Amino acid sequence: MSFLKQLSPKSPKDDVLSGLTVALALVPEAVAFALVAQVHPLLGLYAAFIIGLITSVFGGRPGMISGATGAIAVVLVSLVAQHGVEYLFAAVILMGILQILFGMLQLGKFIRLVPYPVFLGFVNGLALVIFLAQLKQFQIIGEDGTSTWIEGTPLIIMLVLVAATMAIIHFLPKFTTAVPSTLVAIIALSLVVILFNVETRTVGDIASVAGDLPTFHIPTVPLTWETFMIILPYAVIMALVGLIESLLTLNLVDALTETRGQANRESMAQGLANFVTGLFGGMGGCAMVGQSIININSGGSGRLSGITAALALLAIILLGAPLIEQIPIAVLIGVMFMVVIGTFKWSSLRLFGRVPHIELIITAIVMLTTVLADLAVAVILGVILSALVFAWDHAKKIRVQKYTNDGGNTVYELIGPIFFASVHNFQELFQPKEDAQDVIIDFKRSRVADHSALEAVDQLAERYERAGKRLHLVHLSPECRLLLKKAGDMVEVNVLEDPVYSIAAGLTAAEIDAYEARSKKVSAGH
Known part of the structure; x- marks a missing residue:
């Protein structure tokens, strides 16, 4: 019929x-x-x-x-x-x-x-x-x-x-x-x-x-x-x-x-x-x-x-x-x-x-x-x-909101995807020499999209390591975690297992609560 x-x-x-x-x-x-x-x-x-x-x-x-x-x-x-x-x-x-x-x-x-x-x-x-x-x-x-x-x-x-x-x-x-x-x-x-x-x-x-x-x-x-x-x-x-x-x-x-x-x-x-x-x-x-x-x-x-x-x-x-x-x-x-x-x-x-x-x-x-x-x-x-025009436009849109939490740690809230066209701009967003001893990058509004992005994150971790400071990644999406897991020892970064930072050295319970409150406040404002 x-x-x-x-x-x-x-x-x-x-x-x-x-x-x-x-x-x-x-x-x-x-x-x-x-x-x-x-x-x-x-x-x-x-x-x-x-x-x-x-x-x-x-x-x-x-x-x-x-x-x-x-x-x-x-x-x-x-x-x-x-x-x-x-x-x-x-x-x-x-x-x-x-x-x-x-x-x-x-x-x-x-x-x-x-x-x-x-x-x-x-x-x-x-x-x-x-x-x-x-x-x-x-x-x-x-x-x-x-x-x-x-x-x-x-x-x-x-x-x-x-x-x-x-x-x-x-x-x-x-x-x-x-x-x-x-x-x-x-x-x-x-x-x-x-x-x-x-x-x-x-x-x-x-x-x-x-x-x-x-x-x-x-x-x-x-x-x-x-x-x-x-x-x-x-x-x-x-x-x-x-x-x-x-x-x-x-x-x-x-x-x-x-x-x-x-x-x-x-x-x-x-x-x-x-x-x-x-x-x-x-x-x-x-x-x-x-x-x-x-x-x-x-x-x-x-x-x-x-x-x-x-x-x-x-x-x-x-x-x-x-x-x-x-x-x-x-x-x-x-x-x-x-x-x-x-x-x-x-x-x-x-x-x-x-x-x-x-x-x-x-x-x-x-x-x-x-x-x-x-x-x-x-x-x-x-x-x-x-595709090239799209990549170029989105590469320019990656940015961060930077602040210091109550515990004195530097926090970067990353906005926009990290991929092959945006990795250069991504590296320029960070100043390891000016940051605190513990640095947190929040990926709540970002994504690690490809191999170029993995390499960029690894290079950033090495920059902080050379500066004698510790870098922590939080709020990674399941896809980002899977990419990092597959990469294995190609990428040496400290990924926190959940949004509660009890396993991150140098972060107290009060600092965690303060960071969460600050995150909610910033997110609500956008």
Whole structure:
């Protein structure tokens, strides 16, 4: 019953119509990405069908669309050029295995480590990538391989068709939502071009999309360690790129639908899809932001929409190629331009002066890296930069409240965590030569976080020892005690077993009571 609800939670009609719309948008994208990877267009179409079907049935995000993508295609270029298409199939199979392991090990939760500025940069960067990819359709590749921009009447016709497509998609929902506006735009303007014999480029001008059913095919590569080492780097990169793009797309669709997908289940579904794709002659792929947004905006919210898109794509390959090849490229460009407008987070342009400048810089870096390099590099770079900024900010926040208790002992109440970035500031907070004979460091509002922190505490103890004074640590958290216990004799410090200091030399019962009273007073004041 749960699966049937996910199959079409709102309207089967909307899911089917939305799936048909997505299928039409998948064709030129799959063909284009196959050409980027320098393989036959059918490899891209097979990947779009198989990956789309499997992830729609087994994935963790109903309504999300997967297929052949540019991010995967770019990685495959050098592998195909150097070793041939059979190695591509083997790399895609290994990619699938790695993604399945990722999901089985429950590593999908690490997508939560991606900060919002990085996510914002990813979304905006991807919107720019989609936009720039459409501009290439305004170029004609000559026989010598050089490209020239379309000019004159052909350019005007394309621009008119693009504008008409965008207008229909934007304004039709204001009058009726009975059918997806995107599907209406594609069918209506294709009929106009056909009936009035308008001279403009069509899908058929890119490549033929006609073919047969994909057949089972074990890659014909040597089963040797050398082969494994050839395909491993490509498989790892594709697995990471595919998972990052898929899980971030999952988060984006979650936000659009106000529901929550399952990251680990989606990872395993992506892996299974790529594993099967490699065995049936596909080029591999992952979730697609553009097509997923088209699906959601067209009313597709369940698994039925993705299943319909995949089956419709198969029907196009087997039966409908002559019709699909007559769809004008300009109409599909208009569809993707609307995707760009819907994908780009325009609200991010209003963040200047409202959020820290460093977060805006991280967003810009991720966005530019997505455009100039690739998605995986952009996201990893963004996470690293965000982590460094976080560490730097928190390193400056460590401080102490210093006083002398009634027994004449120096007490430091430490505030803020001790970790690799804060150890330098931590050492500067103490003056052993100026302190009393017995020194107490209260960790009630602090934590010893890592090896660097342990080493810093040990060095501080040595400083007091050289000064002929005794250092006592109190109110350590269970985690801190465990770290010190594991460190063993690496760290020589006097840790009091409980907040009552009866075992600390030089502290009387009166001093203990006075210290506790002072601690409560200071804590209450903060």
